[in-house]
Amino acid sequence: MTAVLELTGITKRFGALTANDDVSLSLAQGEILALLGENGAGKTTLMNILFGHYAADAGDVRVFGQTLPPGRPRAAIEAGVGMVHQHFTLAANLSVLDNVMLGSERLVRLRSGRSAARAKLLDISDRFGLPVDPDARISRLSVGERQRVEILKALYRDARILILDEPTAVLARPEAERLFATLREMTQEGLSLIFISHKLHEVMAASDRVAVLRGGKMVAERRTAETSANELAELMVGRSVVRPKREAHAIGAPVVVASGVSVAGKLDDISFAVHEGEILGIVGVSGNGQAALGALVSGLGGPTAGTLRLGDGDMGSLSARALIDAGAARIPEDRHAEGVVGELPVWENAVLERLRSKAFSRGGFVRRGAARAHAAGLIDRFDIRGAVPDTRTGLLSGGNMQKLILGRNLASSPRFILANQPTRGLDEGAIAAVHAELLAARAAGAAILLISEELEEAVGLADRIQAIVKGRLSRPVVAEDADARRLGLMMAGMWESTDAA
Numbered sequence: 001m002t003a004v005l006e007l008t009g010i011t012k013r014f015g016a017l018t019a020n021d022d023v024s025l026s027l028a029q030g031e032i033l034a035l036l037g038e039n040g041a042g043k044t045t046l047m048n049i050l051f052g053h054y055a056a057d058a059g060d061v062r063v064f065g066q067t068l069p070p071g072r073p074r075a076a077i078e079a080g081v082g083m084v085h086q087h088f089t090l091a092a093n094l095s096v097l098d099n100v101m102l103g104s105e106r107l108v109r110l111r112s113g114r115s116a117a118r119a120k121l122l123d124i125s126d127r128f129g130l131p132v133d134p135d136a137r138i139s140r141l142s143v144g145e146r147q148r149v150e151i152l153k154a155l156y157r158d159a160r161i162l163i164l165d166e167p168t169a170v171l172a173r174p175e176a177e178r179l180f181a182t183l184r185e186m187t188q189e190g191l192s193l194i195f196i197s198h199k200l201h202e203v204m205a206a207s208d209r210v211a212v213l214r215g216g217k218m219v220a221e222r223r224t225a226e227t228s229a230n231e232l233a234e235l236m237v238g239r240s241v242v243r244p245k246r247e248a249h250a251i252g253a254p255v256v257v258a259s260g261v262s263v264a265g266k267l268d269d270i271s272f273a274v275h276e277g278e279i280l281g282i283v284g285v286s287g288n289g290q291a292a293l294g295a296l297v298s299g300l301g302g303p304t305a306g307t308l309r310l311g312d313g314d315m316g317s318l319s320a321r322a323l324i325d326a327g328a329a330r331i332p333e334d335r336h337a338e339g340v341v342g343e344l345p346v347w348e349n350a351v352l353e354r355l356r357s358k359a360f361s362r363g364g365f366v367r368r369g370a371a372r373a374h375a376a377g378l379i380d381r382f383d384i385r386g387a388v389p390d391t392r393t394g395l396l397s398g399g400n401m402q403k404l405i406l407g408r409n410l411a412s413s414p415r416f417i418l419a420n421q422p423t424r425g426l427d428e429g430a431i432a433a434v435h436a437e438l439l440a441a442r443a444a445g446a447a448i449l450l451i452s453e454e455l456e457e458a459v460g461l462a463d464r465i466q467a468i469v470k471g472r473l474s475r476p477v478v479a480e481d482a483d484a485r486r487l488g489l490m491m492a493g494m495w496e497s498t499d500a501a
Contacts, residue, residue: 002029004192005050005161009059012045014395017386019045020056021216027161032184032193034203034224036236037213038427039399040385043196044086046213047163051083052076063161082159084150086166086196086398086425087336090138097121097134100153117156124155128182142287151179164195166425168202180206198427200229212236237429244436246461246479247443252276255416255447256297256315261306263471266292269306270473272466274416274447279438281462281479282451284491289471290451291333294420297449298330299323310416324353329409330418333451335398339405342394346384347375349393350408378407383433399426402434410437417441420451435461455487469493 005027012020019042027033037043048054050061055071062068063079076083090099101117118134125132130148138146151167162183168176176199183193184206197203203210204224212220212235220235233241256274261267267289274280284290295301296308299320308316310326318326332338340349351360351371360371375389382403387396396404402422409417419438423431438461442448452458458465464476467490474495477486489495 003027004029004064005194006062007046007050007059008062010046010049010056010061011058012042012049012054012056018216020049022059023213023216023218024059025211025218027192027194029192030187030190031209032187032195032207034207034210035194035196035213036198036203036210036232038236039425039430040397041213041236041427042216043213044165044397047083047165047194047196050076051081051163077157077159080160081163082154082157082161083163084154084165084167088146088150090146090149090153092137092139094138095134096132096136096138096141096149099138099149100134100156104157121152121156124152128152128155128179130179142291145287147286160190161192162194164193166196166198168197168199176202177205198425198431200232200428203232204229214238233428236427239429241428241432243432243460244439246279246439246463249277249443251278251463252445256308256310256449258308259306261296261303261308261316263292263296263301264304266471267296267303268471270468270471271306272449272473272476274449276415276445276447277442278464279442279448279450279462280476281458281465282449282468282473283453283455283458283465283487284468286453288468290420290468292471293468294330294333294418294451297328297418298332299328327415328418329412329414329416331402331405331409331420331422332418333420333424335401335405340393340401342392344393345390346379346387346393346396346404347372347389349404350375350378350389353408354412374411378404378411381411382407382437399430402426403430406434406437410441413444414441414446417446417448418451419448421453422450423452423454423457431457455484458482459487465490467491467493467495 003026007023007025010020010023023046035043045054049056052068052071052073052075060067063081066079068079069075091102097118100121121134130152132145132148132152154162168179187193207224210222210224210227210232211218214236252275254273254275258270258272261270272280282293296303299318299322302316310328313326336342351374355361360367372389378384379387384400384403386400393401423434426434438448450458450462459479459482462479465479465482466476467474469491474490
């Protein structure tokens, strides 16, 4: 098959860290190649070199037989390469249409082609099953809706080689399946595709070939039809990976109780209860009120109707600081925007939410030695790779950043934990580690509200499950009774059917 892309001997170093070590990779016309590896294995760095965001220290990139100049994204775009980034590159103050058009028109022109651009965007949106409002402001969209815009932005530019870095991290499985079905149809017309994913079922279903990075080196390539999810998981982490299983045990008293809670325009008369030693799972397609629910129980806004209680206290009237002091912890949906301050070192982020405690401050001064020692303990316990206490947090991979957030919260032995998409973008080994920590917190008596778009995760971790659709919550069902069909109906709002099942 004709090679449309060739990366040869790519090496990239960041100080003492070698992110890519003599990596070679090719892509054939009409092929879908999956790129696998643990968090921090060098996958995103390699794709950023291909797209021109980074210049390699050694090696070259050839697209359709032509060598691309290093460090020039415009040259990659003009050569027919498009990229959907793992972390959003959208202007939050602009509309969807403005973001899609941004950079696609000449600076000097007689008039803008907004009408034609709108028509093209709506056509692509319809074909790919990724609905968006062209006039919606990005800042008002959910994480899942923003991811749709990123995908549409790349498809809008008619790329012949498309790079997707965790493209379905915030999409429910039906949305992901529709996306890959459409991409598969496009490959039959000559589109070539590389996608990074940690979802092994997705890799097995969508790719023609799989390349595996470990520690910055290419360690294996497999035809998808000739491998298995288990083999790929072992190749990624260098060992066998088994996700922990939830064990039945007695639950305690209610810790968080919501009764008839509404948030204007976002949540509608919802009720739920999370008990000591219990994980309550909330499942649903992105954009159905999960963000509002997460903000509500994080103290970032109060209900407009109903009551929300933490123990015997009114949770709805407490600030985020007061909730933390009361024993609440949160793993936010967007780790970059809400979880950490990327410019601060790891040790500062490790104590950021509890900086006023006596353990880390005294007389108005930060106890830096204690804070650094605490951060070092988290790095060791939660296997935060590529980090020391003084590492700038923004340099960590997404998975290791998530481990830092998880460690910061679980180390305080909280009574209530909001786990909002806790394994989004994590590799199989990291997912197993996060699940183990959440189950350990459950065993220790913590009440956990799990918001997840991964049905397997919800069924594997939660004791009971509720679906959220257009800001409304279904009745809870016991996880053992929640098979894929029933959950699918619940996520579609067909609750009466599931209640009768």
